[in-house]
Amino acid sequence: MKAYSWLLALALPFALTSATPNAATGPLCREGETNLLSFTTKNGKSVSLCVGAANKYLVYRYGTPAQTELQYPPALDASSWDKFAVTDYQKPSMDKANSAQDLHRLVFKNGNVTYTVYDDTSDASGHVCGVGVTVPGKKEVFMQGNLKSVTGQLADLRTIHHPVKF
Template sequence: MNIKNLKPVILFLFLLLSGLSYSQDYLLPNEVNLYSFETKSGKKMILAKDKNDKYMIYRFGTKSKIEFEYPEKTKESWKKFTYSFYLRGGGKMNEGMDLNYVAFTNKNFKYVIYYSYFAVGEKVNIGVKIIDLNTKKTVDIKGDYKTLQGNLVKFRDNDLIHVDDNGELYD
């Protein structure tokens, strides 16, 4: 068989195998899911990390295609993310709330992954806000709570990600 005839077959096999290397949860075998959910439109958002804390990564897309992955898989990736939270206890009587955010900036867009709990009405909001830093226009991609896995609260005690202690909130 001619090598020129094998090129399309090799390319097809490479693409097939590279697509299969991610599970339906968009995780590589060496990764752990930190926080993930499906959106109302059926796409999936995941924050994952290497099992040995070598990197943290954000992925977004459909079951068949990862549309956006950020950043590079290096130890420096942890520094690309910022965690911020606000906690007010006291339940409904004190209008208690627990607001958690992981944010990063890529090009001229700020991505804010959020989990918000409000004691009044026992309301939970999850999703990703994408803010155009030039126009200040915000797109809010809401998550489906029934598909939520993991939580952002664990970032409070994580020494690898920067915690914004100025209380910058994104809601």
């Protein structure tokens, strides 16, 4: 058993983590919330998707730890889950021309502005994440996430047992 104690010491931290959202808060998650996905954008602002205690609510925040510029929805209650739509697309790799893809989107509308949080992985382009912002009559703007800052993953939303729309 002693021969394996070093292996246990190395493996234990990995065993304690799971595919569910991590307990460490994202830059904009508050005490008692769980980070689902957080990252910084190239302009230095943070994006955090946070889940309330006991999966009570889902909230999107954008800004800095000192000032949240956008929180959606404003009310943090069970009705928040109905304000988001989620899409997932997964495709296995068939050959070099048809690479594997794992694409995840969370979409919400605040007034007439549509926000699309994306967290994608593919053999062809690797990992990308960010937020697309669409204002009617204007070109969609993408705020790409800094991959070194990413914590969590949007795919973990599937492990949360709540009636989010897929």
